[in-house]
Amino acid sequence: ATMPPLLSAIANAGRHGVLVKSAVVMERLGQVDAVALDKTGTLTEGTPRVTAVHALPASGLTDDALLALAAAAEHRSEHPLARAVVGAARARGLDIPSVTGFASAPGVGVSAMVGAANVEVGAPARLLDAGPEDAADVNALAHARRLGEDGQTAVLVRRDGTPVGVLGIADRLRPDAAATVGALHTLTGTAPMLLTGDNAQAAARLAKEVGIGDVRAGLLPQDKVAAVREAEDAGRRILVIGDGVNDAPALAAAHTGIAMGRAGSDLALETADAVIVRDELATVPKVIALSRRARGLVV
Ligand code: ADP
Numbered sequence: 173a174t175m176p177p178l179l180s181a182i183a184n185a186g187r188h189g190v191l192v193k194s195a196v197v198m199e200r201l202g203q204v205d206a207v208a209l210d211k212t213g214t215l216t217e218g219t220p221r222v223t224a225v226h227a228l229p230a231s232g233l234t235d236d237a238l239l240a241l242a243a244a245a246e247h248r249s250e251h252p253l254a255r256a257v258v259g260a261a262r263a264r265g266l267d268i269p270s271v272t273g274f275a276s277a278p279g280v281g282v283s284a285m286v287g288a289a290n291v292e293v294g295a296p297a298r299l300l301d302a303g304p305e306d307a308a309d310v311n312a313l314a315h316a317r318r319l320g321e322d323g324q325t326a327v328l329v330r331r332d333g334t335p336v337g338v339l340g341i342a343d344r345l346r347p348d349a350a351a352t353v354g355a356l357h358t359l360t361g362t363a364p365m366l367l368t369g370d371n372a373q374a375a376a377r378l379a380k381e382v383g384i385g386d387v388r389a390g391l392l393p394q395d396k397v398a399a400v401r402e403a404e405d406a407g408r409r410i411l412v413i414g415d416g417v418n419d420a421p422a423l424a425a426a427h428t429g430i431a432m433g434r435a436g437s438d439l440a441l442e443t444a445d446a447v448i449v450r451d452e453l454a455t456v457p458k459v460i461a462l463s464r465r466a467r468g469l470v471v
Pocket residue numbers: 210211212213246249251253254277278279280281282293294295296325326327367368369370371391416418
């Protein structure tokens with residue numbers, strides 16, 4: 173028997189390194205007319221490195237002690253930023269203390285008890301969302317802003333509620349990010365949108381590099397969902413591409429969701445309709461074209 177076109181298309185997508193979970197998904201991929209991409213791990217490679225370690229003088233910590241403390245709290249997180257922090261502490265040969273009571277909040281950060289101290293690591297704006305309350309807060313935010321302006325992701329470390337330092341973390345742009353954004357724009361006729369939990373400065377810098385004008389930064393997972401719903405209410409069939417636990421609700425809310433497979437979180441892989449297994453963003457426009465061809469549409 174000849175294989176039905178949508179099944180052939182799934183096999184073809186597989187050869188391109190994209191796992192499409194069903195014939196229905198294969199069909200829907202060709203219908204998308206708008207795209208929203210996550211930043212960290214999606215437009216970037218997802219293997220960020222710690223590029224700056226700054227202990228606040230008032231904390232009494234050395235930079236190494238700060239990094240070890242942050243690594244302890246991050247140890248059980250699967251977030252790419254967490255892996256960067258733990259990797260940096262290991263590379264410096266630091267002892268990473270064990271922790272109890274680990275908790276993580278998508279789009280915000282992590283917290284854990286290191287001995288008797290509560291250590292939090294996360295987005296400065298989220299940890300200090302009531303605004304700076306004292307000199308340590310003001311100082312930490314100033315450092316974070318400088319790192320953001322430099323294109324880095326700034327992460328704040330707090331001990332028992334007091335900022336003790338700031339880490340700068342940077343990731344490389346995927347080599348195929350700009351070309352993929354351009355191809356998606358052409359295929360859908362709509363300018364792609366960037367949805368990120370990262371700070372506005374780092375987001376704007378990266379968006380400029382890849383040619384995205386519509387940037388939404390500092391988003392929580394539910395804010396990403398709201399952006400998706402807004403596009404759908406405007407009549408769009410929106411494709412969401414993401415990798416994180418923080419992207420899972422938006423992947424579920426989208427017309428179609430694609431997860432980055434290599435460094436993607438389990439939740440994103442389970443929630444998405446398709447998974448990029450071979451870690452090339454450029455396969456997305458190819459798979460959309462395959463779907464359209466299978467449905468007998470001219471690409
Ligand atoms: P993105 O949308 O770009 O993938 P996330 O929503 O995962 O980013 O994270 C948003 C922000 O929340 C990060 O830039 C960081 O400041 C903070 N954050 C989230 N998880 C962690 C973590 N495990 N450690 C430190 N910071 C975190």
